[in-house]
Amino acid sequence: MxxxxxxxxxxxxxxxxxxxxxxxxxxxxxxxxxxxxxxxxxxxxxxxxxxxxxxxxxxxxxxxxxxxxxxxxxxxxKMKLVKACNNFVILLVEKYNGRLWYLVLSYGAPCLSMRASVLMEMEKWFDTCNFPFLIVGDFNQVDFSCDKLSSSQRPIDGAEEFNLWKIRNELVDIPYKGPRFTWCNNLKGDKRVYEQLDKSMGSKEWFSLFPDTGIKHYPI
Structure with missing residues (x-):
């Protein structure tokens, strides 16, 4: 935990x-x-x-x-550092039954123009890892329109690329309990925005090891 x-x-x-x-x-x-x-x-x-x-x-x-x-x-x-950069940290975890798996702690690039390169760097690592993995953190990216509450009706920048990245790498979303929105810009009136930026997902192999896993969102 x-x-x-x-x-x-x-x-x-x-x-x-x-x-x-x-x-x-x-x-x-x-x-x-x-x-x-x-x-x-x-x-x-x-x-x-x-x-x-x-x-x-x-x-x-x-x-x-x-x-x-x-x-x-x-x-x-029983964790060991494997890889780290400005946007994610990877730990090798030995847990339960001596099973080995990777924990990827992520912080997505705040700037949209840099977000894709961070995802690609992570994807290159996916191709080399030899154990199941779980990714948790703030991706600075909204997946779908239902994960954003604001007065604007603009399409969500970066959402299509992010969802294609998840599909391409066969990532499974981990279910959560608690408030949907994990971030607010703290502005007033029509300028106020709520978004779900924090999320977790795992490889299919990881989810098969821990099918009952869940995430709890605390209030903002």
Whole structure:
């Protein structure tokens, strides 16, 4: 079980995000913690969560207060870093029955023009991996019109390419519980937008190993 949190800013110890994350971590046992858009250096994050048991970690520093990824995991979680870049981190997991599988923690490019290249880089890795895999994270991409609520009726940029990428790689969506929308632009009136940007999907082989898996969306 893991906790994924889109921080949208974690650049000081007084951030209100930190006690919220700590409260969730105290309520259940989590194997790993994945933070997205930390907007700070990894050296600032590790001390915040090391005392909670996440003694192994890897991160990508933010660039001028933009982006930033960090993942921490426990000794007993039997995870090993395999690959990392600015948009995703891949861990090899040994879980249950000694089975090996990959956990891909993703952060899609915010800029539409760069999104396809991130997906293609991930797809190249799919062709080489020799174990089932699960992908979880913020893709910065809406799949369908029902996953967006706004006053605009424009077609969703990037949706067709994203869905073709899923079909081409035979990815299976993991069912979720909780609110549909995982992001809001926090604007007022007609300018307010809600979207489902966070999602999870697995290879067919992974889903056959863990068919009862589910994702829980917490309120925005």
């Amino acid at each position: 893991g906790l994924i949190w889109n921080c949208r800013g974690l650049n000081n110890t007084l951030s209100p995000t930190i006690p919220k994350i700590r409260a969730l971590l105290g309520s259940k046992f989590y194997d790993f913690l994945f933070l997205i858009e930390t907007k700070c250096s990894t050296s600032q994050i590790f001390p915040m969560f090391r005392t909670l048991g996440f003694v192994k970690n890897f991160g990508v520093d933010a660039v001028e207060a933009s982006g930033g990824l960090w993942v921490g995991w426990r000794n007993e979680s």
